[in-house]
Amino acid sequence: MTDTTTLDEPGDGTPAGDESLEPLVENPVLGAGVDGGDDAVKTRLLLPFLLPALSMAIVAVLVLNISRLFLAGSSDAAVVIGIIITLAILGGASLIAALPRLRTATLAMILGAVLLLVSGAGLVALGPSLDDGEGGATSSLVNPPGQPVGTVSVTAGPGFTFNGVADTGNYSAPSGVVKIDYGGASGHTLAIQDPKYAAFELGTSPGTKHSATVLLNPGTYTIYCTVPGHEAAGMKATITIAPK
Numbered sequence: 348m349t350d351t352t353t354l355d356e357p358g359d360g361t362p363a364g365d366e367s368l369e370p371l372v373e374n375p376v377l378g379a380g381v382d383g384g385d386d387a388v389k390t391r392l393l394l395p396f397l398l399p400a401l402s403m404a405i406v407a408v409l410v411l412n413i414s415r416l417f418l419a420g421s422s423d424a425a426v427v428i429g430i431i432i433t434l435a436i437l438g439g440a441s442l443i444a445a446l447p448r449l450r451t452a453t454l455a456m457i458l459g460a461v462l463l464l465v466s467g468a469g470l471v472a473l474g475p476s477l478d479d480g481e482g483g484a485t486s487s488l489v490n491p492p493g494q495p496v497g498t499v500s501v502t503a504g505p506g507f508t509f510n511g512v513a514d515t516g517n518y519s520a521p522s523g524v525v526k527i528d529y530g531g532a533s534g535h536t537l538a539i540q541d542p543k544y545a546a547f548e549l550g551t552s553p554g555t556k557h558s559a560t561v562l563l564n565p566g567t568y569t570i571y572c573t574v575p576g577h578e579a580a581g582m583k584a585t586i587t588i589a590p591k
């Protein structure tokens with residue numbers, strides 16, 4: 348309330364006239380006409396293009412980084428970040444409005460700091476948001492959309508076998524989305540021996556996934572238990588997908 352009196356001070360020892368002179372320096376150039384040469388080219392051609400380009404670049408950086416933050420977090424975090432950003436924009440705008448004598452250099456520094464902060468936060472969040480993207484890419488084969496055209500039921504055991512058959516077990520299913528159910532003795536897993544299906548893994552222990560769907564094209568796929576030693580002991584089989 349009483350703060351406004353301090354704001355009215357000329358302040359900083361710099362004469363206020365200094366700032367009011369700035370546009371006067373530029374005005375002769377603007378009014379110089381075609382004869383102005385290089386200066387006129389700069390102000391008339393470069394500035395109208397450079398300023399919007401620069402603004403667009405800054406906006407792009409802000410939007411990209413803020414969207415990265417939103418991608419990385421949960422929906423709750425996104426709401427909180429959104430509120431913080433909104434408050435920051437409102438607070439910053441009213442601060443700038445309240446301090447009309449704020450130097451352009453100071454303003455540029457504040458804006459630069461905000462830009463750096465947002466970019467930094469975006470970079471920190473880059474890891475989690477990229478992980479989401481990669482998970483989405485592999486999920487085209489694992490848990491694909493659509494109803495399963497066939498089901499393969501596998502039971503771990505007895506011993507180190509799938510359904511009691513060591514090494515040579517062979518399952519079959521039609522081509523397309525195949526549901527694989529896994530049960531039986533606890534402490535085993537079921538994976539497909541193909542890097543393309545690395546995201547697929549079932550387990551028999553409590554808390555593991557006992558069922559999932561995969562998109563299988565015609566061919567032969569090896570399934571095995573990933574627990575060290577179990578595949579060698581016999582927990583290995585094939586799924587044959589017949590041509591359509």
Ligand SMILES: [Cu+2]
Pocket residue numbers: 534535536572573574577582
């Ligand atoms: Cu096993």
